[in-house]
Amino acid sequence: xxxxxxxxxxxxxxxxxxxxxxxxxxxxxxxxxxxxxxxxxxxxxxxxxxxxxxxxxxxxxxxxxxxxxxxxxxxxxxxxxxxxxxxxxxxxxxxxxxxxxxxxxxxxxxxxxxx
Amino acid sequence: xxxxxxxxxxxxxxxxxxxxxxxxxxxxxxxxxxxxxxxxxxxxxxxxxxxxxxxxxxxxxxxxxxxxxxxxxxxxxxxxxxxxxxxxxxxxxxxxxxxxxxxxxxxxxxxxxx
Numbered sequence: 001x002x003x004x005x006x007x008x009x010x011x012x013x014x015x016x017x018x019x020x021x022x023x024x025x026x027x028x029x030x031x032x033x034x035x036x037x038x039x040x041x042x043x044x045x046x047x048x049x050x051x052x053x054x055x056x057x058x059x060x061x062x063x064x065x066x067x068x069x070x071x072x073x074x075x076x077x078x079x080x081x082x083x084x085x086x087x088x089x090x091x092x093x094x095x096x097x098x099x100x101x102x103x104x105x106x107x108x109x110x111x112x113x114x115x
Numbered sequence: 116x117x118x119x120x121x122x123x124x125x126x127x128x129x130x131x132x133x134x135x136x137x138x139x140x141x142x143x144x145x146x147x148x149x150x151x152x153x154x155x156x157x158x159x160x161x162x163x164x165x166x167x168x169x170x171x172x173x174x175x176x177x178x179x180x181x182x183x184x185x186x187x188x189x190x191x192x193x194x195x196x197x198x199x200x201x202x203x204x205x206x207x208x209x210x211x212x213x214x215x216x217x218x219x220x221x222x223x224x225x226x227x228x229x
Contacts, residue, residue, distance in 0.1 A: 033215070037220070043222055043223045043225070044222040045205065045207075046220075047217055047218070047220075091158065103218060104160075105158040107157040
């Protein structure tokens with residue numbers, strides 16, 4: 001089965017706190033791509049990062065960082081020193097090359113950053 | 116470079132009517148996918164078009180159909196609307212269908228069925 005689980009439905013943090021959004025995936029493929037998207041209240045999904053299954057290097061981009069661990073099938077996303085503008089729904093997604101050839105999205109985590 | 120555009124942004128229809136939504140991909144992108152987003156079901160894949168051909172289809176009834184034109188613009192049609200079709204319909208484009216191609220999303224069309 002191809003599946004993405006985002007167990008945290010809603011998270012609230014106070015501004016400047018760090019927050020980690022969890023993403024666990026299931027796949028039978030050895031080749032796949034993982035994504036994170038941000039959906040602000042305006043509705044448009046904004047691409048944040050893509051990772052392929054052969055690259056387990058963690059990545060940092062400003063206040064954002066991603067931890068990819070194949071051993072636990074997880075691709076977690078951390079926001080450091082959160083800001084009010086980070087308030088949005090965040091989606092994790094997987095794309096399988098050989099199975100289904102489509103994107104599967106998690107149900108999203110709604111993050112609220114309280115000033 | 117202009118992003119993915121969708122028209123209209125908001126639409127109100129009544130049950131039984133039909134609706135057509137439009138999507139213009141990023142210039143140079145030849146693949147267009149459609150998704151339905153609802154609070155209960157999340158983001159669900161409808162179909163993907165590439166070079167005017169439907170490449171992949173999600174698990175939706177035949178009332179949902181689409182097409183793609185030679186300029187890569189795509190339209191999605193829903194016939195005999197039901198209340199449950201109320202949703203945000205998102206269009207996404209990517210260069211091709213290679214797994215390395217990232218999807219970029221448009222702002223969506225919010226459809227309300229009364």
